[in-house]
Amino acid sequence: MLKSRLLATAALALGLITAPALAQTVLTISSEQTTTFVRNFNPFNQTSARATTKDFIYEPLAIFNRLAGAKWEYRLAESFELADDLKSISFTLRDGLKWSDGEPLTVDDVVFTYDFLKKFPALDFNSVSALMESIEKVDERTVRFNLVQPNSLVATTIVAMPIVPEHIWKDIEDPVTFTNENPVGSGPLTEITRFTPQVYEQCRNPHYWDAASLHVDCIRLPQLADNPQVLAALADGTLDWATSFVPDIDNTFVAKDPEHHKYWFLPSSIVAFTLNLENPDENARKAFNDVNFRRAVSMLIDRQTIIDIAGYGYPVINEDPSMLGQFYAAFANPEVAEKYGKYGKFNPEDAKALLDESGYKDADGDGFRDNPDGTPIAIDIEIPNGWTDWIDAVQIAMESLKEAGLNVKMSTPEESVWASDLIGAKYSMSLNAIASAANPYFPYIRSFNPDDFGKSRTSAQRWTDPEVVEMLNKYTQLKDPAEQKAVMDAIQLKVAEAMPVIPVYNSPSFYQYNTKRFTGWASADNPITSPVVSNANPGRLIQLLALRPVAQ
């Protein structure tokens, strides 16, 4: 009797303890690598807020889904409309939106956010204010952004800005140092239920507008400092969703549980060799400014070997002389490959023939090719110390460059020295990464806009062309997709002809997932969205909403 009562009590107690755990579905994520978590959910602190702030706490107005048919997925906004003269854009919010504290989310919050950005320019991480003439409330659900100049791509910039609740933020005196410890947001997961420097949990927004789609109650984020730690947590099955470089992934991760451990790598930023056209070394500069020399260097890069050896086979090859590659395949101009495609492929024989033909011969008998005027060419390839995959890539490239008679060596300064050398054009040759964006307009303008020279690393080759810049400016002022395409085609042809940047590969964006507890993951067979969980990819929200817990 006593025994059975005891048992019953024990069972009851156990039930009480385990009941909430059973009721909640928790998704474990590694989205950022850090040595300690600081409780900061300020969506405008782009370098220091927790990586789950954007998208999960502050939902975007809309998300451009590059994969599933390259279309807009509307979130807080139910639509947007670009004016015919491209001088304004209107967003219409969904009906009945609420903040996580139950207050209504209205057009006034949008107008407030943009006024706030003007008032505190340190918050305006996309420099979006500079594009705006004014922001006005058209009606209860519609807001119109009047632009300084016509811009067909402005929606991309606008949706990247989080919208914050006026009733909370209007009282914040110093929003730059405000840590927003208990955020009031619009996204699916707004409630911080646990926070220590080593782990935090973020749970369901009680007033989420799209609650019917959300099947995850909480996300848990353990603190992991570097790639090996993320790998350890992936391998033992702790993590459901991660973004991390994992060496030899088939053996180190998949093999631990082939049924559930999966990955899918999508092409992302362009990695390319850049030759400094404003090289302080006069002799190398002469060679670099000759398109035939650049073409020959490009044909001397053994891209596939670099990918297989330096990149564990993960990157996607980029042999596109217009530099865009597979990431922007939807925008490709087939004429580029036809006319200039051969300059993007590894072909040492043709490269040597082109160098001979253009007069790069060994004039002084030192075993290296010299300029047609006899001056020697010495090339120093600068790579940041510790970036081992890039160092391997350069070593592979150097073999064929040397074999063709070019005098190349490598130096490995510290990362920040490398960055400032590239920005200031104080280098000879280097590898560079150009961030991916929704539209090829962005890599082009960031690389070839002379106004950016000396400001950003992306323009390090110091190549520009008035015609290309003019066409790029025109591109953003066109509304008709056919006209846009014609201009983008012409730009690609022009760039491919000059080959100012020598693309090697598109680096992969890393995405690992575990199907043991959740299904619905994006994959090569099911490309519903870009599923990378880093805070640079709003598509992760679509992935979150696609997840379904597996009955245990």
Add this chain to the structure above:
Amino acid sequence: MAFLLRRLAFYLAAFIAAATINFFLPRVMPGDPIQIMFAGAGSDLSLENLNALKLTFGFIDAPLGEQYLAYLKSVFTGDLGRSIRFFPLPVTELLARALIWTVGLVGLATLVSFALGTLLGVMAAWRRGTLLDTVVSLSSIFSSSVPAVVVSLIVLFTFGYTLGWFPNGYAANPMLDPGWTWEYVSSVLYHGTLPMLTMVLVLTGGFAVTMRNNMINLLGEDYIVMGRAKGLADRRVMLWYAARNALLPTVSALAISLGAVLGGSLIIEVVFNYPGMGNTLYQAILARDYPVIQGELLIMTAAMLTANFIVDLSYVLLDPRLKKA
């Protein structure tokens, strides 16, 4: 008294000099925090982001003189500013988080190695020429000359990865909530074992060698012979006659090591991913987080000078000649 005043003046000057170096050192390193944010290969920041970052962390663009004055003021008010990497966390809060782990790990390891090293040194000197002496002396010299990075990697690889007896990182199981529960405390001890073992291996040898040498010098003294002649037990002569006197110089070495404790042990903490002061400093240097680097160097300077000052004071008490000088 004059001696003390002179020492005090010396320490004040040393402090200001060190504080000044602390300010300029991070700034002569190439690159600044914003550049580092943009340099990373995976960085998604573009030129449009630059303006907001410059406005947020604008203080690094101010003229150097202005920054220096603001810094000097902060030194004496204790307001060390905000971290750049962990913006907007105040530096004092960031360091307080790390300090507790470092004091526990490095402080304890220093005391244990001191006790152990001293004891081994005493015994080796007392039985010099025997097998014990040979083993202790050789292994001490060996362990104190192998760099900490080698020892920590061997320990981590053997007991952490290969045998899997101990965890490879953290100060405690991250899934547990900190508190005075048995579960949490035992987790802290479990996670602290390997870094602690490494530190003791690295530090003990040095203390043992010093102690042995001091001891051997004293063993020839008349009062030792006297003690033996009186028929005192060996152990009593060893500990109360020889070791006690030989200990004096090592105490000042200990005080200085304790002063250095606050800096943490950079290499060991980095290898074991232990969230102490050394790891914090390393991360701050990588990110060129000027306020954190300055703040931490300042605390280390202050601790070091305080430890030295205490040693000076104790000398005054121990050596009456200094009172007159």
